[in-house]
Amino acid sequence: MIRITKSEKLPPVQYTPNPLFGTVFAPHVLRMDLTLDGGPAEFEARIMLLTDEPFPCTSSVLHYGQSVFEGMKAYKQKDGGVAIFRADLHAKRFRNSAKRMVLREIPEEIFLQCLKEYTAFVADNVPGEPDHSLYLRPLLMAADRKIKVGAAKKNIFYIMSSIAGGYFGKKGERARVMVCRDFVRAFPNGLGEVKTAANYAASIWPQRLAAQKECNQVLFLDAVEHEYIDELGGMNFFAIRGKDLVTPALNGCILNGVTRRSLLDLAPSMGLNPVETRMSFSELRADIEHGRITEVFACGTAAIVSPIGEIYYQEKLDSHGDLLRLPPESKVAMAIYEKLGKIQRGYESAPGNWLLKV
Numbered sequence: 001m002i003r004i005t006k007s008e009k010l011p012p013v014q015y016t017p018n019p020l021f022g023t024v025f026a027p028h029v030l031r032m033d034l035t036l037d038g039g040p041a042e043f044e045a046r047i048m049l050l051t052d053e054p055f056p057c058t059s060s061v062l063h064y065g066q067s068v069f070e071g072m073k074a075y076k077q078k079d080g081g082v083a084i085f086r087a088d089l090h091a092k093r094f095r096n097s098a099k100r101m102v103l104r105e106i107p108e109e110i111f112l113q114c115l116k117e118y119t120a121f122v123a124d125n126v127p128g129e130p131d132h133s134l135y136l137r138p139l140l141m142a143a144d145r146k147i148k149v150g151a152a153k154k155n156i157f158y159i160m161s162s163i164a165g166g167y168f169g170k171k172g173e174r175a176r177v178m179v180c181r182d183f184v185r186a187f188p189n190g191l192g193e194v195k196t197a198a199n200y201a202a203s204i205w206p207q208r209l210a211a212q213k214e215c216n217q218v219l220f221l222d223a224v225e226h227e228y229i230d231e232l233g234g235m236n237f238f239a240i241r242g243k244d245l246v247t248p249a250l251n252g253c254i255l256n257g258v259t260r261r262s263l264l265d266l267a268p269s270m271g272l273n274p275v276e277t278r279m280s281f282s283e284l285r286a287d288i289e290h291g292r293i294t295e296v297f298a299c300g301t302a303a304i305v306s307p308i309g310e311i312y313y314q315e316k317l318d319s320h321g322d323l324l325r326l327p328p329e330s331k332v333a334m335a336i337y338e339k340l341g342k343i344q345r346g347y348e349s350a351p352g353n354w355l356l357k358v
């Protein structure tokens with residue numbers, strides 16, 4: 001147990017439905033100051049006004065990117081309450097990420113207590129509109145005021161939150177993604193499976209080039225053979241091949257997505273066979289062209305389940321591009337989307353204990 005002190009409470013943030021993702025924040029943030037090698041006596045947090053948070057430009061995290069984060073959602077429940085989806089898996093992944101980035105490993109029970117108390121404090125910000133939720137963003141970062149690379153002694157843990165509606169646009173709107181063998185996001189023994197700032201920094205340039213081709217996201221291939229599908233910049237990748245629900249196997253270069261795990265767990269109850277395997281992009285193209293693969297989609301906490309309608313493909317950055325079109329309907333992806341949404345909001349029960357009530 002830790003002690004969490006709380007500031008005055010402000011009224012919930014005002015927003016118009018479907019705000020731009022990650023821009024409308026609940027007015028409070030949780031902050032806990034830690035040291036890398038400290039003990040349990042240190043665990044003391046406060047919930048304060050977001051506007052009171054100082055941000056010194058000499059902080060080492062700004063220069064060297066030593067930070068890890070999580071992204072999860074709190075949903076309004078059928079019974080009027082609020083619950084967080086699979087918080088335990090996020091707590092575990094956060095701790096693993098911290099270990100790899102030489103940041104203080106916060107015990108899962110401490111992480112979960114902070115999360116629960118913070119979410120309860122801001123619960124009147126959890127939106128009630130269909131397909132909306134409160135996106136929770138825990139962040140742990142190096143906080144030494146020092147411009148020299150190395151493991152920081154001081155760390156700060158935060159939890160902040162923002163109103164989430166659709167990620168790509170309207171529900172069911174199909175995304176267009178770009179594949180180019182020149183793009184690299186993560187490589188073996190690197191940081192690919194760690195939820196750390198560096199991975200996202202590496203994806204910004206490819207993402208910008210993709211946007212110039214009117215693509216919403218980049219689908220990254222592996223960094224060694226430039227052939228096997230890893231994941232998208234902020235989502236995992238799935239394909240429907242007959243009754244198979246196929247996704248790239250975890251390989252150290254992709255994030256062990258909580259949504260990915262949940263879909264694999266749910267597959268049998270939907271008559272689907274979960275398959276985790278190495279997925280060749282050339283084979284995927286042939287399978288789409290010959291109708292063996294009928295749907296592909298992205299999934300993640302933010303994007304939920306987002307059907308992909310088109311894959312824009314370039315062998316090299318300066319080569320001619322080809323467009324691969326998927327069949328016009330994404331029935332299986334949308335059925336998965338609906339089922340997941342019902343579980344997340346307490347309308348259907350999950351195979352395990354997936355909801356943390358706050």
Ligand SMILES: Cc1ncc(COP(=O)(O)O)c(C=O)c1O
Pocket residue numbers: 071231232233234235236254255256257258259260299300301302
């Ligand atoms: C790189 C990357 N892959 C996959 C995912 C999906 O993971 P999750 O389902 O845990 O949100 C995310 C989102 O957090 C991500 O940033």
